[in-house]
Amino acid sequence: MSDIVELDARRLLCPMPVIRLQDCINRQPDGARVRISCTDPGALNDIPTWCRINGHQVLATDETADEIVFLVLKNTDAG
Amino acid sequence: MLAAKLIQQQGIEVEGINFFTGFCVEGHTHAIRGRDRSRAKRNNALWVAEQLGIKLHIIDVVEEYKDVVMNPRHGYGANLNPCLDCKIFMVHKAHDWIRQNGFDFIITGEVIGQRPKSQRKRYMPVIAAESGADDLLLRPLCARTLPPTLPEREGWVDREQLRDFSGRSRKPQMALAAQFGFEDYAQPAGGCCFLTDQSYSVKLQDLWDNRGSRQYELDDIMLLKIGRHIRPSRDFKLIIAREEGETKYLSGYRRQFQTIRTVSHGGPLALIEGATLDTEQLQLACAITARFSQGRDADSVEVEFSDHGGESQSIHVKPLRADEIDPEWVIV
Numbered sequence: 424m425s426d427i428v429e430l431d432a433r434r435l436l437c438p439m440p441v442i443r444l445q446d447c448i449n450r451q452p453d454g455a456r457v458r459i460s461c462t463d464p465g466a467l468n469d470i471p472t473w474c475r476i477n478g479h480q481v482l483a484t485d486e487t488a489d490e491i492v493f494l495v496l497k498n499t500d501a502g
Numbered sequence: 503m504l505a506a507k508l509i510q511q512q513g514i515e516v517e518g519i520n521f522f523t524g525f526c527v528e529g530h531t532h533a534i535r536g537r538d539r540s541r542a543k544r545n546n547a548l549w550v551a552e553q554l555g556i557k558l559h560i561i562d563v564v565e566e567y568k569d570v571v572m573n574p575r576h577g578y579g580a581n582l583n584p585c586l587d588c589k590i591f592m593v594h595k596a597h598d599w600i601r602q603n604g605f606d607f608i609i610t611g612e613v614i615g616q617r618p619k620s621q622r623k624r625y626m627p628v629i630a631a632e633s634g635a636d637d638l639l640l641r642p643l644c645a646r647t648l649p650p651t652l653p654e655r656e657g658w659v660d661r662e663q664l665r666d667f668s669g670r671s672r673k674p675q676m677a678l679a680a681q682f683g684f685e686d687y688a689q690p691a692g693g694c695c696f697l698t699d700q701s702y703s704v705k706l707q708d709l710w711d712n713r714g715s716r717q718y719e720l721d722d723i724m725l726l727k728i729g730r731h732i733r734p735s736r737d738f739k740l741i742i743a744r745e746e747g748e749t750k751y752l753s754g755y756r757r758q759f760q761t762i763r764t765v766s767h768g769g770p771l772a773l774i775e776g777a778t779l780d781t782e783q784l785q786l787a788c789a790i791t792a793r794f795s796q797g798r799d800a801d802s803v804e805v806e807f808s809d810h811g812g813e814s815q816s817i818h819v820k821p822l823r824a825d826e827i828d829p830e831w832v833i834v
Contacts, residue, residue: 434754436724438522438545442562462754465545472548477557 593633738776769795
């Protein structure tokens with residue numbers, strides 16, 4: 424299992440967290456895992472949607488009062 | 503959404519591009535303000551892509567877009583909206599993108615006469631020419647009112663299946679949406695750019711005027727979307743949160759700004775944009791902030807002022823009365 428790439432998108436508002444994740448994922452090899460921390464509640468909708476339409480997987484979502492953390496897997500069959 | 507669906511129906515692979523300029527309306531304010539939290543926080547571009555089953559590429563153009571906003575060759579619309587230059591810029595970027603990613607042509611959802619400036623018939627060829635896309639730019643919703651583009655001439659796209667929509671009425675689009683079975687779509691007449699908003703444009707112009715420069719950073723234009731903006735003098739401006747969600751958001755800027763927070767009463771966080779304040783200015787800034795706290799009618803309100811270095815001091819002030827706030831201070 425590869426190391427997890429950590430991504431800080433706290434304080435960024437929609438759609439910047441998605442852009443950060445997209446740009447990071449595009450640089451990673453297939454099968455990479457990226458953990459992204461967000462504070463914009465919009466990310467709860469946007470990150471999973473972006474992952475679904477681009478063929479990646481949200482492995483876990485951890486939501487606290489101030490922060491939402493997603494663990495995303497870059498799928499090997501994603502274009 | 504409709505333009506993409508029309509092309510998809512011809513068996514052509516479509517992918518979406520969405521440009522983030524920093525002035526985009528959706529998402530931001532919905533996420534910040536508590537009163538908006540019950541509203542859907544979806545990003546419309548992502549939502550549309552999912553409905554269509556296409557990939558979406560969101561591209562950060564904040565830096566490049568500054569020149570479009572600061573120096574529009576074709577001028578502004580009713581506010582600080584450089585719509586024609588914006589359209590040219592985005593089609594140009596899309597043209598670059600299709601060449602780098604092996605796509606054949608560009609489609610947009612433009613309809614002749616739909617909007618007052620950038621969608622006039624005489625500007626359609628201007629956009630195609632100045633963007634460099636030329637006849638690789640296809641507008642499926644109004645294609646049959648325009649000369650055939652390369653994709654039509656080459657037979658990549660069947661022109662007969664495209665549309666001839668024109669004018670401000672959106673009934674044809676709504677009928678087509680119903681035909682496709684789309685029950686939900688982005689509000690068609692709602693502006694998606696803060697630059698078309700009068701109040702926002704006034705704040706941006708104030709920022710430029712008081713800096714003596716049109717330069718801006720992303721944080722500048724984000725903060726124009728939030729809070730009450732009050733400028734008691736040319737030296738400083740207050741950005742005062744209007745509710746809890748904005749206070750939470752503005753607190754993320756505490757290290758970059760001088761701040762005022764009410765202590766003795768519930769109230770907002772205020773950012774001070776400008777140079778270090780003298781004693782009189784600081785008293786005024788605190789009294790204005792206290793005006794918007796729950797202690798607005800009290801004889802004295804305690805506030806905490808934090809300077810650029812993070813040093814804090816407690817200050818007691820009498821809140822300004824509503825009639826003591828000069829309407830000219832309020833930037834709206």
